[in-house]
Amino acid sequence: MRLIHSKYQRPEKISFCQKYFKWFLWFSLSLYFFTSFLINHPDNPKPRLTATSLPKTSVSRALFESVNITEQKSDKDLKTLNGLKIYVYDLPSKYNVAWLSNKRCSNHLFASEVAIHRALLESDVRTLNPWEADFFFVPVYVSCNFSTSNGFPAIGHARSLMSSAVKLVSETMPFWNRSHGSDHVFVASHDYGACFHAMEDAAMADGIPSFLKNSVILQTFGVKYNHPCQDVENVVIPPYVSPESVRNALESAPANEGRDIWIFFRGKMEVHPKNISGRYYSKQVRTNIWRRYSGNRKFYLQRHRFPGYLSEIVRSTFCLCPLGWAPWSPRLVESVVLGCVPVIIADGIRLPFSDAVKWREISVTVAESDVGRLEKILDHVAKSNLSTIQKNLWDPEVRKALLFNYRVQQGDATWHVQYALSRKMDRSHSKNRVSGKLKSDA
Incomplete structure (x- = not known):
């Protein structure tokens, strides 16, 4: 397969037309400038057709x-x-x-x-x-x-x-x-x-x-x-995170005051300290969350998959983003773009585009060792600066940067x-x- 694109040469001027057919030259130049304008100023630009264009x-x-x-x-x-x-x-x-x-x-x-x-x-x-x-x-x-x-x-x-x-x-x-x-x-x-x-x-x-x-x-x-x-x-x-799925979820998003889920998480949560691999999943953070808060009515915790779970995020005020095998999670993006305050539980995580996304202004960070104090921490945020965080979350530039x-x-x-x-x-x-x-x- 060829890896280098061919170099295109400019077409030579048609001297025959210039010498004998002035009307043809005028028509050709007019057509040239008109088509050049259309090419450089398309109303609906179409993708280039290349060997790597994706069907x-x-x-x-x-x-x-x-x-x-x-x-x-x-x-x-x-x-x-x-x-x-x-x-x-x-x-x-x-x-x-x-x-x-x-x-x-x-x-x-x-x-x-x-x-x-x-x-x-x-x-x-x-x-x-x-x-x-x-x-x-x-x-x-x-x-x-x-x-x-x-x-x-x-x-x-x-x-x-x-x-x-x-x-x-x-x-x-x-x-x-x-x-x-x-x-x-x-x-x-x-x-x-x-x-x-x-x-x-x-x-x-x-x-x-x-x-x-x-x-x-x-x-x-x-x-x-x-x-x-x-x-x-x-x-x-x-x-x-699919922009289309975000758009669809936002169409049914309630106002901040209409969110009926206080603290939300849906995902893998090990009941036993070690999973089948013999390793501690999520450094036991998700296990501890489940054991401590699964019976707490402030927490909406679900361990089973649900394809439409973005509809739950738009109903939630706080969205837990604990580490899994790795520190990062798609919940970081899903929470932000759907207006749910991300609660980041992953010690030492380095977050994307920190120059553009002021993570401290749009999220809550909880140390892995402080999971036992999670309810008290979020209650304090609710009483102090929750409205400010929510306002920052709806900055369109923040959502744009993560999609x-x-x-x-x-x-x-x-x-x-x-x-x-x-x-x-x-x-x-x-x-x-x-x-x-x-x-x-x-």
């Missing part, structure tokens, strides 16, 4: 729609991104789009790998000329294999799939080797990022593959202390990924080459 029939409509956000393009926006240019590798389908035969691939909590790829294909910062690119995006979907008996993603193939993609781009194009991969970007949206394992002890033992150590990893995992699974240049991103859209919207999740990369221009071979040339000329 609409294979993905959720959520990737095609935003939550009442209009597309914004401006010179000011491009200036904010420092003239960022990203080249998207056109990889064989086995690395990405072939996985979309399962619709869950584009719509589950790890689907940011699909969403970012799609958005970058239509982004203003995308370049088809790899020689001018600052960063190179390598679109490999590693969380779309749902072959496990419990239906969860299997990622045992992740390292070999990533390694194969790196081998391909390094052998067919010169850009990986010239920078040793430092200007190449990957998504690792599973529990422990590029360690590619769901169990922390195994993830830490395996570590990040050596071939990715020099690159930039977009990952949902992030902590404020040293950890082998973030021992790489990384950007913490939000887990994927991935089909096309990049200024201020949405993919835009913030671009912004984060634009602040890492020291890794850009293109920018450094130009800068070095200017210095030598001076």
